[in-house]
Amino acid sequence: xxxxxxxxxxxxxxxxxxxxDAVLTDEQELVVYECDAYxxxxxxxxxxxxxxxAREVAAIVRLCADLDLPIIPRxxxxxxxxxVLAVDGGVMIALTRMNxxxxxxxxxxxxxxxxxxxxxxxxxxAEKHGLFYAPDPSSxxxxxxxxxxxxxxxxxxxxxxxxxxxxxxxxxxVLPDGxxxxxxxxxxxxxxxxxxxxxxxxxxxEGMFGVVTRALVRLSKTPxxxxxxxxxxxxxxxxxxxxxxxxxxxxxxxALEMMDQLITQALEEAYRFGFxxxxxxxxxxELDGLANGVxxxxxxxxxxxxxxxxxxVRLARDDAERAALWKCRKRAFGAxxxxxxxxxxxxxxxxxxxxxxxxxxxxxxxxRHDLRIPNVFHAGDGNIHPLILYDERDPAQVKRALQxxxxxxxxxxxxxxxxxxxxxxxxxxxxxxxxQFTRDDLEAMQQLRRVFDPEKRCNPHKMFPGAKRCAEFxxxxxxxx
Amino acid sequence: MTLxxxxxxxxxxxxxxxxxxxxxxxxxxxxxxxxxxxDMTATVQAGMRLADFQARLAKVGQWLPVDPPxxxxxxxxxxxxxxxxxxxxxxxxxIRDWxxxxxxVLPDGxxxxxxxRVVKNVAGFDxxxxxxxxxxxxxxIVEATFKLLPLPEADACLAKPCDSLGQAEELLEKIWTSELxxxxxxxxxxxxxxxxxxxxxxxxxxxxxAQSEVATGLRFxxxxxxxxxxxxxxTTPHFPSVAPADLASTxxxxxxxxxxxxxxxxxxxxxxAEPPKLPSPELQKRVKEMFDPEGVISG
Ligand SMILES: Cc1cc2nc3c(=O)[nH]c(=O)nc-3n(C[C@H](O)[C@H](O)[C@H](O)COP(=O)(O)OP(=O)(O)OC[C@H]3O[C@@H](n4cnc5c(N)ncnc54)[C@H](O)[C@@H]3O)c2cc1C
Numbered sequence: 001x002x003x004x005x006x007x008x009x010x011x012x013x014x015x016x017x018x019x020x021d022a023v024l025t026d027e028q029e030l031v032v033y034e035c036d037a038y039x040x041x042x043x044x045x046x047x048x049x050x051x052x053x054a055r056e057v058a059a060i061v062r063l064c065a066d067l068d069l070p071i072i073p074r075x076x077x078x079x080x081x082x083x084v085l086a087v088d089g090g091v092m093i094a095l096t097r098m099n100x101x102x103x104x105x106x107x108x109x110x111x112x113x114x115x116x117x118x119x120x121x122x123x124x125x126a127e128k129h130g131l132f133y134a135p136d137p138s139s140x141x142x143x144x145x146x147x148x149x150x151x152x153x154x155x156x157x158x159x160x161x162x163x164x165x166x167x168x169x170x171x172x173x174v175l176p177d178g179x180x181x182x183x184x185x186x187x188x189x190x191x192x193x194x195x196x197x198x199x200x201x202x203x204x205x206e207g208m209f210g211v212v213t214r215a216l217v218r219l220s221k222t223p224x225x226x227x228x229x230x231x232x233x234x235x236x237x238x239x240x241x242x243x244x245x246x247x248x249x250x251x252x253x254x255a256l257e258m259m260d261q262l263i264t265q266a267l268e269e270a271y272r273f274g275f276x277x278x279x280x281x282x283x284x285x286e287l288d289g290l291a292n293g294v295x296x297x298x299x300x301x302x303x304x305x306x307x308x309x310x311x312x313v314r315l316a317r318d319d320a321e322r323a324a325l326w327k328c329r330k331r332a333f334g335a336x337x338x339x340x341x342x343x344x345x346x347x348x349x350x351x352x353x354x355x356x357x358x359x360x361x362x363x364x365x366x367x368r369h370d371l372r373i374p375n376v377f378h379a380g381d382g383n384i385h386p387l388i389l390y391d392e393r394d395p396a397q398v399k400r401a402l403q404x405x406x407x408x409x410x411x412x413x414x415x416x417x418x419x420x421x422x423x424x425x426x427x428x429x430x431x432x433x434x435x436q437f438t439r440d441d442l443e444a445m446q447q448l449r450r451v452f453d454p455e456k457r458c459n460p461h462k463m464f465p466g467a468k469r470c471a472e473f474x475x476x477x478x479x480x481x
Numbered sequence: 482m483t484l485x486x487x488x489x490x491x492x493x494x495x496x497x498x499x500x501x502x503x504x505x506x507x508x509x510x511x512x513x514x515x516x517x518x519x520d521m522t523a524t525v526q527a528g529m530r531l532a533d534f535q536a537r538l539a540k541v542g543q544w545l546p547v548d549p550p551x552x553x554x555x556x557x558x559x560x561x562x563x564x565x566x567x568x569x570x571x572x573x574x575x576i577r578d579w580x581x582x583x584x585x586v587l588p589d590g591x592x593x594x595x596x597x598r599v600v601k602n603v604a605g606f607d608x609x610x611x612x613x614x615x616x617x618x619x620x621x622i623v624e625a626t627f628k629l630l631p632l633p634e635a636d637a638c639l640a641k642p643c644d645s646l647g648q649a650e651e652l653l654e655k656i657w658t659s660e661l662x663x664x665x666x667x668x669x670x671x672x673x674x675x676x677x678x679x680x681x682x683x684x685x686x687x688x689x690x691a692q693s694e695v696a697t698g699l700r701f702x703x704x705x706x707x708x709x710x711x712x713x714x715x716t717t718p719h720f721p722s723v724a725p726a727d728l729a730s731t732x733x734x735x736x737x738x739x740x741x742x743x744x745x746x747x748x749x750x751x752x753x754a755e756p757p758k759l760p761s762p763e764l765q766k767r768v769k770e771m772f773d774p775e776g777v778i779s780g
Contacts, residue, residue: 107657107726108725109725165607166574183761190722190723191722191747191748192722192748192757193722193760194757194759196611196614196619197610197613198764200609200610201610203607203610204606205606205607224660244519247519248519252630289662289684290660290684290692292687292690292691293684295687296685296687349599349600349601350599353519378601382601383601417602418599418604420603420604421599421601421602421603422603424603425605432604436605437604440593441593444587445595445605448768451767451768452764
């Protein structure tokens with residue numbers, strides 16, 4: 001990192017671009033930016049800048065290129081994998097002041113937004129046209145579209161609707177050398193784009209290819225009918241069988257979410273929704289579409305749940321109850337704060353059919369390491385979120401918690417799955433990359449990276465084995481949600 | 482030069498010794514590796530014909546939601562390399578939306594994998610999207626894993642001849658703002674035939690019936706076929722693409738020849754149209770240089 005004098009000079013030159021009030025270099029101010037929602041590693045960036053336009057972003061990036069400083073794009077900082085960590089200092093470019101919905105185009109079912117625009121704001125503005133933006137991460141009241149593009153975010157409704165890459169038509173990106181490119185479908189342009197799919201290549205690149213400044217997203221028609229069920233089961237196995245039977249019946253629900261007993265108890269205590277406290281597992285099944293078809297499938301789903309010995313199948317009575325149910329589900333991580341001083345959220349994926357097996361495995365891991373591990377997950381996608389509870393004041397527990405996470409993700413790979421379904425590799429899961437991929441697979445990814453960032457200056461020390469680590473491993477309370 | 486390897490390892494070996502390869506035939510690399518109906522995923526080698534693949538999936542009531550012309554001759558490899566699609570593109574998206582994993586032999590002979598076999602996966606950079614539509618110029622796709630869908634319970638197509646483009650435009654507008662959720666929304670005029678609007682529905686029978694009834698109310702006639710697409714498109718490789726709202730105004734500039742348009746997508750197949758322009762030429766060039774520095778594969 002640069003010396004103090006350099007830092008003064010840097011501050012001045014950044015301020016020339018964005019103004020004094022948009023540059024942070026005091027340690028007290030920088031602390032907010034020392035980590036994201038993954039808090040096991042922390043480090044201060046050299047400076048944080050808050051640009052207001054793509055032009056400012058490009059100027060900052062060019063300055064950093066001249067000074068050979070790392071740049072780290074940042075949205076809302078809700079990453080759960082340390083993707084925004086300034087491992088070796090550098091200039092963090094926070095997009096939070098570029099947060100406007102620029103244009104909603106109902107005729108073409110598109111919206112043009114700035115990168116710092118909060119995910120939920122797009123639907124808020126599109127709703128009056130009977131449209132919505134489909135990817136709905138649980139963090140959607142906070143996370144930004146730029147962050148979503150960088151992590152290819154999903155959410156409870158990705159089973160039917162797909163993830164970010166299926167809904168982002170194009171975006172503007174400032175490359176690490178300061179050039180500005182529009183990748184993919186242009187605003188007002190057609191959806192066929194010539195050449196290689198650079199748009200697709202950049203989605204999920206975890207902020208390592210450049211700084212996204214604007215995005216053109218696809219809007220979908222709001223389905224006219226919804227039916228949302230709560231199925232109550234004695235065990236995760238039974239609920240998993242219901243999931244398999246629903247899929248086998250040729251039904252693709254909008255969402256298929258499962259919560260185990262520890263989670264429902266915590267949620268109940270926190271939000272008093274009316275979850276049964278004695279149920280081994282609760283399944284949320286949401287159907288959407290046209291009224292007749294939804295009605296027809298609802299009868300099938302009800303029947304399937306009962307055949308699999310659901311002790312209760314409850315249908316959300318109205319939109320308000322449906323909204324309350326989803327609010328509860330999406331705040332599940334938050335409720336965990338009541339159970340334990342600290343927790344780590346894992347994000348493994350297994351083939352759907354292996355859900356009962358991975359759940360059994362998690363139970364043995366929990367016993368072996370003497371740690372509680374509640375589960376709330378996207379059952380339809382096979383995407384699990386075991387929450388490993390621990391107390392940072394006990395170093396032995398911290399170690400066991402890390403080991404438990406390692407065991408579970410290792411098992412996901414063994415079962416033919418992946419170590420991350422939506423949270424990304426970031427700084428957290430680097431070591432798993434060489435377990436899930438061969439050296440050649442990883443080298444091909446590095447080739448793609450060199451196309452965008454030959455100097456590896458953009459969000460460096462992430463994703464790939466051999467990357468530099470933060471010296472200190474701090475254990476602080478998880479602030480996620 | 483065309484390569485005709487019998488196995489993937491033979492392809493690897495051939496590529497390390499070749500320059501200026503312009504085609505690879507993978508007819509011998511054409512197995513269904515795995516189909517897991519409960520996961521709605523399947524892994525297949527690139528040489529398999531799309532129609533054969535669909536027939537295997539259909540045995541358990543599933544399909545890969547893509548319908549390019551001539552599935553009997555289209556291979557999984559060309560489906561991906563040329564990013565092919567058909568009339569159901571409006572309802573189903575393109576093959577990019579259904580691909581979850583790839584195996585590719587790079588120009589230097591290295592076999593790599595990207596993505597995986599699970600439907601949700603963000604580990605590492607996404608090379609899958611990059612290779613779709615890359616026309617095999619960055620490497621040869623040898624195997625792919627897809628998400629699948631259940632075959633729709635019902636599927637119906639209706640058509641309506643229109644007197645003028647203005648009338649077609651009006652109808653399209655009506656459909657666009659209605660509650661209808663078509664899987665197909667095409668406009669075509671072929672070989673001096675009438676300007677025809679085509680609408681298709683797929684899904685639970687109750688929905689397909691109800692929507693077909695609404696379309697009948699708009700004077701669409703049932704029992705229409707989508708054959709026009711394959712017949713016409715065999716001869717029309719180039720096409721422009723516009724925002725859906727600009728479809729009619731663009732058609733007005735294109736003259737009287739036959740055309741097929743994906744009205745819902747704004748994609749127009751027209752013989753006199755220009756191909757889409759190449760954006761970010763500098764980056765495009767860098768991609769090719771990075772993956773094929775020796776120019777093993779032409780293009
Ligand atoms: C309570 C909670 C629930 C969550 N639920 C979900 C969920 O359901 N599904 C899901 O997918 N994720 C979920 N997440 C994870 C997180 O919200 C997503 O990864 C989100 O996309 C991050 O957005 P952000 O704006 O906070 O980005 P940040 O955390 O600021 O950054 C994340 C990554 O994106 C990069 N980045 C940010 N902005 C830009 C930009 N403009 N240009 C280039 N790169 C950029 C950063 O460099 C970093 O690599 C959850 C997180 C929390 C705390």
